[in-house]
Amino acid sequence: xLTLLKIRKSNNPVAKEDKTSGYNLTSDGxxxxxxxxxxxxxxxxxxxxxxxxxxxxDAENKKDPIWKAGDPSVIKAxxxxxxxxxxxxxxxxxxDVNGRTxxxxxxxxxxxxxxxxxxxxxxxxxxxxxxxxVSTAPAIDLSKTELDLKxx
Numbered sequence: 001x002l003t004l005l006k007i008r009k010s011n012n013p014v015a016k017e018d019k020t021s022g023y024n025l026t027s028d029g030x031x032x033x034x035x036x037x038x039x040x041x042x043x044x045x046x047x048x049x050x051x052x053x054x055x056x057x058d059a060e061n062k063k064d065p066i067w068k069a070g071d072p073s074v075i076k077a078x079x080x081x082x083x084x085x086x087x088x089x090x091x092x093x094x095x096d097v098n099g100r101t102x103x104x105x106x107x108x109x110x111x112x113x114x115x116x117x118x119x120x121x122x123x124x125x126x127x128x129x130x131x132x133x134v135s136t137a138p139a140i141d142l143s144k145t146e147l148d149l150k151x152x
Contacts, residue, residue: 001040002085002108004078005047007033023072030054030065033072037108040082048087050108084111092124093134103127 009015009024010032016025023033032053039045052075057064089106096102105124109115116135119126126135 001082002037002087002110003040004075004081004083005036005038006079007035007052007072007075010034010051021072026053028062030056031067035070035075035108037083037085037087039087045087048106048108050110085109085113088115088118090115090119090124090126091129092119092127095124 009017009022011034012024017023018025018031021031023031026032030053032051035050035052036047037050038047052070052072054065055068056062057066086109087106088109089104091103092105094101094103095105105119105122107118107122107124109118116126120135127133128135
């Protein structure tokens with residue numbers, strides 16, 4: 001279980017702002033915000049962030065961005081509450097972090113999400129530690145998925 005600590009704009013100083021929502025804009029024109037989470041059972045655990053963005057109603061043509069899930073006007077009411085999900089660390093393909101090679105990645109995975117898809121969509125495909133093979137599971141296109149979040 002996770003606690004939603006807050007939602008906020010990105011810390012990126014060059015991020016564009018959506019004048020309607022006050023949140024940031026992706027390069028293709030969808031609004032997004034950062035949700036901060038922490039393990040509900042461990043107040044000493046580090047905070048972890050997850051980007052939540054609009055999806056396109058017309059995904060094929062990248063038109064009409066809408067909040068299919070995670071509408072900030074709704075999510076604000078859940079700040080400070082427990083949400084089903086976990087903070088997951090996996091071995092992934094090696095990647096560079098400030099000149100250092102990293103082989104693990106940590107992500108917030110909510111109850112309705114697939115772990116492999118979350119990692120793949122973050123450009124960190126999971127590596128099977130016994131075989132060394134990269135997961136070939138296809139990423140799920142969430143722009144075509146309706147989600148229903150349950151909060152406890």
